[in-house]
Amino acid sequence: MMDTFPFVACDPLIGQTRMNPEDQPPSQVEDLLSEMRRLHITKAIVRHRACVESAPYFGNQVLMDEVKDHPELIPCWILTPDGDAPEFNIKKTVSQMLKAGVKIAWISPEEHIYSPKVWCSGNMYAVLQEYRIPLMVDYNRLHADDIHHVCSAFPRLRLILLNIPRVGRNRMLYPLLEKHDHLYLCFNPLFSVHDGYLDLYRNFGSKRWLFGIGYPQAEGGAGIAGLMYSGLPEDTIRAVAYENIERLLNKAGQRGDTK
Amino acid sequence: MSDKTDRFIKKCLKGKPIDFCLVVDAHGHLGPDAHFTPPDTSVESVVAAMDRIGIDIHCVSANPGIYGYAYRANAIVEEAIRAYPDRIFGYMLPDDNVPDRIIPEFEKCLRAGFRGIKIWAGTGLPTRRYNHPHYKPAFEFAAANHLPVLTHTWGEELDDLEPIIRQFPSVNLILAHAGSNQFDKYVRFAKEYPNVYLETCFSLSPRGMIEKFVRAGVVDKIVWGSDAIFMGAAQQIGRVLFADISPEDKEKILGLNARKALNLASA
Numbered sequence: 001m002m003d004t005f006p007f008v009a010c011d012p013l014i015g016q017t018r019m020n021p022e023d024q025p026p027s028q029v030e031d032l033l034s035e036m037r038r039l040h041i042t043k044a045i046v047r048h049r050a051c052v053e054s055a056p057y058f059g060n061q062v063l064m065d066e067v068k069d070h071p072e073l074i075p076c077w078i079l080t081p082d083g084d085a086p087e088f089n090i091k092k093t094v095s096q097m098l099k100a101g102v103k104i105a106w107i108s109p110e111e112h113i114y115s116p117k118v119w120c121s122g123n124m125y126a127v128l129q130e131y132r133i134p135l136m137v138d139y140n141r142l143h144a145d146d147i148h149h150v151c152s153a154f155p156r157l158r159l160i161l162l163n164i165p166r167v168g169r170n171r172m173l174y175p176l177l178e179k180h181d182h183l184y185l186c187f188n189p190l191f192s193v194h195d196g197y198l199d200l201y202r203n204f205g206s207k208r209w210l211f212g213i214g215y216p217q218a219e220g221g222a223g224i225a226g227l228m229y230s231g232l233p234e235d236t237i238r239a240v241a242y243e244n245i246e247r248l249l250n251k252a253g254q255r256g257d258t259k
Numbered sequence: 260m261s262d263k264t265d266r267f268i269k270k271c272l273k274g275k276p277i278d279f280c281l282v283v284d285a286h287g288h289l290g291p292d293a294h295f296t297p298p299d300t301s302v303e304s305v306v307a308a309m310d311r312i313g314i315d316i317h318c319v320s321a322n323p324g325i326y327g328y329a330y331r332a333n334a335i336v337e338e339a340i341r342a343y344p345d346r347i348f349g350y351m352l353p354d355d356n357v358p359d360r361i362i363p364e365f366e367k368c369l370r371a372g373f374r375g376i377k378i379w380a381g382t383g384l385p386t387r388r389y390n391h392p393h394y395k396p397a398f399e400f401a402a403a404n405h406l407p408v409l410t411h412t413w414g415e416e417l418d419d420l421e422p423i424i425r426q427f428p429s430v431n432l433i434l435a436h437a438g439s440n441q442f443d444k445y446v447r448f449a450k451e452y453p454n455v456y457l458e459t460c461f462s463l464s465p466r467g468m469i470e471k472f473v474r475a476g477v478v479d480k481i482v483w484g485s486d487a488i489f490m491g492a493a494q495q496i497g498r499v500l501f502a503d504i505s506p507e508d509k510e511k512i513l514g515l516n517a518r519k520a521l522n523l524a525s526a
Binding site: 192 | 263264268271272273274295296297298299304305307308311312462463464465466467468469487488489490491492493494495496497498500501502503
């Protein structure tokens with residue numbers, strides 16, 4: 001590897017889709033590892049498509065099996081508000097997750113047929129907040145009003161929005177970032193915004209942005225170029241490329257941060 | 260180091276500009292827009308981004324032209340040309356609602372240093388179709404003055420454009436967003452018509468699309484464009500810099516082909 005930033009890609013999704021797989025790019029572990037080498041990416045947080053196309057906790061097991069021999073792949077479990085069978089206790093499920101060494105989670109409310117609002121998912125958010133476990137969700141899966149209500153009810157919950165599109169100076173996202181200090185954005189090639197990084201940095205500093213490559217659908221090099229030519233200071237590029245996510249992961253699993 | 264890490268990728272990983280070959284952004288914009296709300300729409304911010312990336316020439320029309328304010332849009336571009344005559348290549352826009360004014364406006368633009376025409380019609384836009392008679396003066400003007408024409412496309416418009424491509428063989432026609440849909444038809448056009456070029460900006464940045472065009476045998480007909488400031492030039496150039504193609508092909512796509520397509524003899 002040449003001397004460059006040790007990028008950590010926060011958004012890869014592995015597992016072949018059931019829908020027209022012949023029309024989709026490859027998305028298995030070996031292909032992801034090959035892409036990481038090509039793009040000079042050192043680590044990746046990995047989610048598995050089986051979690052949404054098959055069953056959530058079955059998908060987590062598939063994920064663990066597939067990444068077990070690859071320390072550069074950091075598994076991310078999907079969660080549901082009710083937790084895994086047979087206990088259906090989200091606190092126990094999160095405890096099992098931490099015991100398995102998994103320190104980051106994601107949700108997909110639409111596929112798993114529940115409301116992301118506090119009345120339905122509040123217990124899950126409370127546990128994740130308590131254990132400082134970052135929670136990832138696709139930008140298009142939560143309405144801005146829901147994000148506001150969740151972050152208001154759980155102000156220390158580390159909520160990461162994935163797949164931020166070319167939102168520009170978005171009239172809902174900027175107020176959300178102003179109001180909620182623990183709202184994070186993961187940028188990948190979809191975030192193709194002229195001076196987008198620069199404006200966010202000038203308004204909200206350097207700590208809340210994460211790096212992604214849009215695997216398997218997008219050309220990850222677009223994400224790298226977007227960051228490297230962003231005009232951000234070098235220490236901020238470093239923060240986005242890997243430091244911010246490493247800070248979040250280092251604190252995950254530690255209790256007592258509920259204020 | 261990966262054996263695919265060529266000099267384009269090395270520069271990018273260091274955040275250094277692509278300064279060893281011609282880089283032309285064939286598809287850009289200036290001015291305000293309601294939907295994508297870029298944080299900074301000034302030409303100064305565009306030139307700053309060009310300098311960071313290593314873009315020599317940025318070819319622009321202005322956003323208000325989409326919504327019927329073509330002449331205000333041309334005024335924005337005229338000002339940018341005046342400020343950065345060596346960096347900004349202007350596309351003049353026709354107001355298809357007032358066809359009698361197209362030629363006088365275009366003559367004014369030509370005197371102001373514009374070097375191409377942009378026509379914004381088709382999918383998702385509040386405009387007429389390309390084969391509407393109101394656009395004919397614009398294509399005739401392009402032919403008479405040896406100007407390239409950049410056209411917004413999303414696949415569906417190609418059938419309307421094909422007779423125009425045939426009717427004006429001396430006009431280089433650049434099909435924007437090529438590959439967004441109907442990939443094979445874009446390739447056929449590029450192979451069949453010497454005056455057709457493909458521009459590939461696409462916010463989804465699909466993995467492997469640049470490589471697919473090269474494998475299809477049209478590398479000499481692809482020009483790079485970003486759609487900035489609707490999109491970010493940095494992300495869009497990354498699709499070419501990291502593409503699994505030869506450095507020679509990257510040079511063609513980033514600038515050498517545009518020199519022909521846009522009649523940039525001196526670039």
